[in-house]
Amino acid sequence: MAAKQRLGRLEPSALLAVLVREVVNFSSFWRSSTFSSTVDPTIYLLAFGFGFGSLVSQVAGYNYIEFIGTGIVATTVMFAGVFPAMYSVFVKYQFQHTYDAILAAPVDTEELVTGEAIWIATRVGIYGCVPVLVAMIFGLDPSWGMLLIPLIAWLAGSGWAAFGIFIAGRAKTIESFAYWQSALLTPLFLVAGTFFPLDQLPTWAQVLGNLNPLFHCVELVRHAVFGFRGWVDLGHLAFLIVFAFISWRLAIRYMERKLIL
Amino acid sequence: MVRNSKSSAIKLRGIVKRFGSITAVDGLDLDVPYGTCVGLLGPNGAGKSTTMKALTAQVITDKGKIEVLGYKLPEDSKQARAEMGVVPQLDNLDTSLTVEQNLLVFSYLYRVPASQRKAAINRALKIANLTARRHSKVDKLSGGMRRRLLIVRALLHEPRLVLLDEPTVGLDPQVRQELWALIDRLRSEGVSILMSTHYIEEAERLCDSVTIMSHGKAVAIGSPKELIRKHAGTEAIEVYGAPARLTEVEAAARKRGWSTRRTGTSISILHSKGKVAFEGESRATNLEDVFVLLTGEEIS
Numbered sequence: 001m002a003a004k005q006r007l008g009r010l011e012p013s014a015l016l017a018v019l020v021r022e023v024v025n026f027s028s029f030w031r032s033s034t035f036s037s038t039v040d041p042t043i044y045l046l047a048f049g050f051g052f053g054s055l056v057s058q059v060a061g062y063n064y065i066e067f068i069g070t071g072i073v074a075t076t077v078m079f080a081g082v083f084p085a086m087y088s089v090f091v092k093y094q095f096q097h098t099y100d101a102i103l104a105a106p107v108d109t110e111e112l113v114t115g116e117a118i119w120i121a122t123r124v125g126i127y128g129c130v131p132v133l134v135a136m137i138f139g140l141d142p143s144w145g146m147l148l149i150p151l152i153a154w155l156a157g158s159g160w161a162a163f164g165i166f167i168a169g170r171a172k173t174i175e176s177f178a179y180w181q182s183a184l185l186t187p188l189f190l191v192a193g194t195f196f197p198l199d200q201l202p203t204w205a206q207v208l209g210n211l212n213p214l215f216h217c218v219e220l221v222r223h224a225v226f227g228f229r230g231w232v233d234l235g236h237l238a239f240l241i242v243f244a245f246i247s248w249r250l251a252i253r254y255m256e257r258k259l260i261l
Numbered sequence: 262m263v264r265n266s267k268s269s270a271i272k273l274r275g276i277v278k279r280f281g282s283i284t285a286v287d288g289l290d291l292d293v294p295y296g297t298c299v300g301l302l303g304p305n306g307a308g309k310s311t312t313m314k315a316l317t318a319q320v321i322t323d324k325g326k327i328e329v330l331g332y333k334l335p336e337d338s339k340q341a342r343a344e345m346g347v348v349p350q351l352d353n354l355d356t357s358l359t360v361e362q363n364l365l366v367f368s369y370l371y372r373v374p375a376s377q378r379k380a381a382i383n384r385a386l387k388i389a390n391l392t393a394r395r396h397s398k399v400d401k402l403s404g405g406m407r408r409r410l411l412i413v414r415a416l417l418h419e420p421r422l423v424l425l426d427e428p429t430v431g432l433d434p435q436v437r438q439e440l441w442a443l444i445d446r447l448r449s450e451g452v453s454i455l456m457s458t459h460y461i462e463e464a465e466r467l468c469d470s471v472t473i474m475s476h477g478k479a480v481a482i483g484s485p486k487e488l489i490r491k492h493a494g495t496e497a498i499e500v501y502g503a504p505a506r507l508t509e510v511e512a513a514a515r516k517r518g519w520s521t522r523r524t525g526t527s528i529s530i531l532h533s534k535g536k537v538a539f540e541g542e543s544r545a546t547n548l549e550d551v552f553v554l555l556t557g558e559e560i561s
Binding site (some may be wrong): 007013016017020021024025028029096097098100101102103104105106107108259260261 | 280314317318319320321339340342343347349351353355357358362365366367369370371372
């Protein structure tokens, strides 16, 4: 008996196919997606930068516009990662039945989830640069470390995208997203050192803040722009890698439960 | 070709699938010999769709053996999926994309080599008779066009086996006939086909063999002609009348040991072997008679 060909896991051709589908689809909605992912952070930046910035000029040793400009990179990464993942994945399996068609082709759930996360992370890697560019217009000085922002945004974005797919995989209705948003995502958004430094908060809130992936992304972006701090930043990087890995595995597990009966 | 099952593209043995307390498939055996078209016939809820999904490992069965194109499932399902085409019951085309873009995406999903991609897409457009509409967005197509696109989307990689889940459900008779021609063409090219349907005429016209399912089990297997002869006899007497009269006729016929079935406004008497006891019209038996006799009259 001849040995039968057996296709492996995470095959490049399967990932490519999932990406091609996304890229071709993106050609029909890139305008709206790019608009919200770039205009939102710009509005935040202007509102807080000028609003708060007129009250406080220095925060944690930074000019406020510099502080917030780098912080908003991380929130852009979070929102542009987690929300499109939640909604588009839910819509694709529940309403469009796209995944039924993809899984009937030689693509496994693991490849499907990975491809979706890679694609969203790639978009986020680009969108994440917008707030820095806007902040530069308002006086943020360019630095070599800024060139790492797309990579940091990609890494953190892949974690948030996978986390969003995990939420979609657990959800029975699209309405249940409201719980995740109010109980988890909004607090994460606020307690991350984006708008105000964490060291002003009570200890318990600081501890929670340290468990927040967004905080580590904020710190890493800020240090990329204003100078890295050795081991501390490796710690932030490690946290983001672990976050992305756990979210990725959870997303696969819950999507498998959903898609394979 | 070294394969475990030399003669069957699909071989199911005793498959069981439960969803909680419901047993959707209950010990089903099924064979699709290479180069034939087999119909899976049954009322809604008989387990057809669950069976179809088990063939792509989108449903993992609790018991039984599944072999597709010689590959054991679920372990080697990915390889099997690479060599077959699946037409789903629900239209899941990307509606904001053009006809051609939909095919392009699936040429990647089905791993058509880059050098053959263009030719494969052109061929599919031609089979579906959509060459002139290649740049139209899917949401601008008619229902029949969409279904043709859905079918040829599964043919891009020239699969040896095609699964069709209710390929003509909800379509006009004209469109349905158009699709039958398309399916018949595949069959004539030697592609093995498994088609689930609850349209009797569809199975009668296209299938070499039919498996009738009821409550997750195969209740009859054979060619449409054999099944009709065996289960419905050669002739049916159709008696028309008021509901009270029909009930009376039904009881009388059953007393004589004949089978009956309600056909809306009339009652059909089967197996009466030409003995005319009631005033009615004689007609040839058909697969629908077999279907209703075997799967019951009540709508579950």
